[in-house]
Amino acid sequence: MKIVQVLATSGGVGGLEQHTFNLVNEMSFQHEVHMIAHPCYAEKFNEHVQFHAVDFSRSRWNIMLLRQLAKLIKTIQPQIVHAQAGKASELIARIHPFLADVKIVTTVHGTKKNKSAYLVGDAVIAVSKALTQGIPEAKAHIVYNGVYPQPALSIAAKQSLKHSIEAQFPSLDSTKKIVMCIGRLEPVKNIALLIQAMQGIDANLWIVGEGSLRQSLEAQVKQQNMQDQVTFLGFRSDARDLVQLADVVVLSSDREGFPLVMVEALQADKVMASTKVNGVIEWLPDEYLADIGDVQGLQQAIKNALESAASADFEKLFTRAKNELTVDAMAQQTLKIYEHLLKA
Structure with a gap:
């Protein structure tokens, strides 16, 4: 052909x-x-x-x-x-x-x-x-x-990668769980919503990506006194390795087609929380979804994803993603x- x-x-x-x-x-x-x-x-x-x-x-x-x-x-x-x-x-x-x-x-x-x-x-x-x-x-x-498929990192490689990030950002509490967002820092991804939703959640937020809104998002973090909780890692060529360090991967977008971040997270056996954008709503369970633009809803979805029971809800999705996506x-x-x- x-x-x-x-x-x-x-x-x-x-x-x-x-x-x-x-x-x-x-x-x-x-x-x-x-x-x-x-x-x-x-x-x-x-x-x-x-x-x-x-x-x-x-x-x-x-x-x-x-x-x-x-x-x-x-x-x-x-x-x-x-x-x-x-x-x-x-x-x-x-x-x-x-x-x-x-x-x-x-x-x-x-x-x-x-x-x-x-x-x-x-x-x-x-x-x-x-x-x-x-x-x-x-x-x-x-x-x-x-x-x-992304090869799984060894325990030693994960520790080394995590330590290298923590060395760059010593103010972060390394004992806390990691909520990770990967995407362009542009309006459609609505990272500002995610930062708001992370207020009061006992976990660190790692934001991986670059874009035109970085300066305003960093200003938002300072205004909300979240400098010890939120860090901007910028563009990373090893983003798919970084996913393996996350406890939860979050999408806060206003619009998506079928996000590759979701595919990569599920293949890496990572639970997720997301707004109800296209593609995601066909895969994730309802309790891990929030209406688009809903701060409180996204906050609750993240809290649900951080619970230890969440992995059981995603187990079949992990297998399905490895077979179908x-x-x-x-x-x-x-x-x-x-x-x-x-x-x-």
Whole structure:
């Protein structure tokens, strides 16, 4: 099978980008996969992937971008063109009349009121059940995000990593449990809500990630006199190792598609508390969920997660995540959709 994947973002690496890197690399072991993406992502793909650099920082209305994309796809002559997320789907929708004998697949990664661009697809994949809203049932498919399993750290490695963090932040009480949040410090993640919810909880909060709100969030911590409880670790390339130090992993977002943080936490056997965002509500038990924006509800969900009995509630989820939320499962389900389209 000859497949073209299109990723039209141009800079950051979040869940959408990581999903695409993993999916494309995995598929390339079985099929001829061409990746059309911004040059900044070239090193994210293995040697089996045929990478084509396109400057997607240009507007989705840019006629030169549309022409370049159409010409490139016609040159490759794929059987499948798969557009990842909104901008890529809009671009493919505009050049679709020039792509003969090609099956189109689009993937919805986040909450969108207008899904018209995605409907150009012969099949539309959503990364959570909630995201299928507005998509005709005949076209809609659900494929959850998956990740590669992270090797478990030894006890000695965990202790060494924990000590290295505590050495940087000596004001933290090392005897307290660790509540961990991993994500961009941007409005959609609503870390301010989480900081409020942690008031009065006898645990430390480790915030892993960078973003435009860091300064205001640090000011909030000082204003609430939580400097001895909350620490900002910034961007960490070892975030998936850090998860293994957590007692509870928390999501306080206002919006999500299907958060990879949840996948990584469950695969690491970590209990969670979260707001009721897409994807999460399909997995976590009710007592560990809070309404979006609800400080008291999130505080109670965190308290529930810190209880020793919480692990029993999550035991089946840990096993299910290891079986279902993998890159291999994600790739095989996607390939079955392609094969079905080509047989139709």
